[in-house]
Amino acid sequence: MSAYASISDLSFLLVEPSDTQKKIITKALKEAGIKQIEYANNIEETLELLSSFPPDLVISSMYLPDGTANDLINKIRSNEDTEDQCFMLISSERNRDHLENLRQSGVLAILPKPFNPKDLQRAILATLDLIVEEEIDLEMFDPQTLRVLVTDDSPLARKHISKTLNSMGIVEIDFAENGKEAIEILYESEFDLLVTDYNMPEMDGKELTNAIRNDASLAHIPILMVSSNAGDSQLSNIAQEGVDAICGKPFEPSVVRKLLAQMLNE
Numbered sequence: 001m002s003a004y005a006s007i008s009d010l011s012f013l014l015v016e017p018s019d020t021q022k023k024i025i026t027k028a029l030k031e032a033g034i035k036q037i038e039y040a041n042n043i044e045e046t047l048e049l050l051s052s053f054p055p056d057l058v059i060s061s062m063y064l065p066d067g068t069a070n071d072l073i074n075k076i077r078s079n080e081d082t083e084d085q086c087f088m089l090i091s092s093e094r095n096r097d098h099l100e101n102l103r104q105s106g107v108l109a110i111l112p113k114p115f116n117p118k119d120l121q122r123a124i125l126a127t128l129d130l131i132v133e134e135e136i137d138l139e140m141f142d143p144q145t146l147r148v149l150v151t152d153d154s155p156l157a158r159k160h161i162s163k164t165l166n167s168m169g170i171v172e173i174d175f176a177e178n179g180k181e182a183i184e185i186l187y188e189s190e191f192d193l194l195v196t197d198y199n200m201p202e203m204d205g206k207e208l209t210n211a212i213r214n215d216a217s218l219a220h221i222p223i224l225m226v227s228s229n230a231g232d233s234q235l236s237n238i239a240q241e242g243v244d245a246i247c248g249k250p251f252e253p254s255v256v257r258k259l260l261a262q263m264l265n266e
Helices: 019-031 043-052 069-077 096-104 117-131 155-166 179-188 205-213 233-240 253-264
Strands: 011-015 036-040 057-060 087-091 109-112 147-151 172-176 193-197 223-227 245-248
Touching: 011 019, 011 043, 019 036, 019 117, 036 043, 043 057, 043 069, 057 069, 069 087, 069 096, 087 096, 096 109, 109 117, 117 253, 147 155, 147 179, 155 172, 155 193, 155 253, 172 179, 179 193, 179 205, 193 205, 193 253, 205 223, 223 253, 245 253
Parallel strands: 011 036, 011 057, 057 087, 087 109, 147 172, 147 193, 193 223, 223 245
Antiparallel strands: none
């Protein structure tokens, strides 16, 4: 897949039961430069296609005849043959609770209906970023030896963050399920970067950040916080208290790449 060089090389699977929406989304994809588009009407058809001809990106509606996009992403992520599948949602759903599972599952984008063509283009480029691995350019670190601790209570989120970092040439990654576990690991080994979720049991991202910044032996570690509530004022306050950068879920690899370059090249 690293041979892919442009958007026109990508193959997409559109999961949409509505013929009208299929036409609208197909038109937008073709205008964005996508030439290879397959179709499925429901979860069953999607899983069959993924088992034989996995696309570079699945684009799904929220509500399908045999379930929801949440059901579909859970089945995809629970199968080792498809767990790394790039996924995007296009839906008129606005309920944050209904979307949270998708955010945690590492979807590349959640676009509204009707969607902005520019937002669709960004999601397509995010797919290309993950497929075409390009080592991040760091002045003071070799990405291959950069030591990162990813802290998130969601296994799916940890996996997606890891995959995104891998696409930048970062391979030395350890994991913690919450802030308390992260602190224990930080005392045992040295790390160049901490990527942490905000909402976690035992010790959340804010408490973890405070603990690190108040410990002379750990205070130097750069912290990137990843949260589905990245726009909340509460998180902007945390940024002032010691987090080096905040990134939303779902996040684009290009955004993470830029943030890490800024943080680690300072």
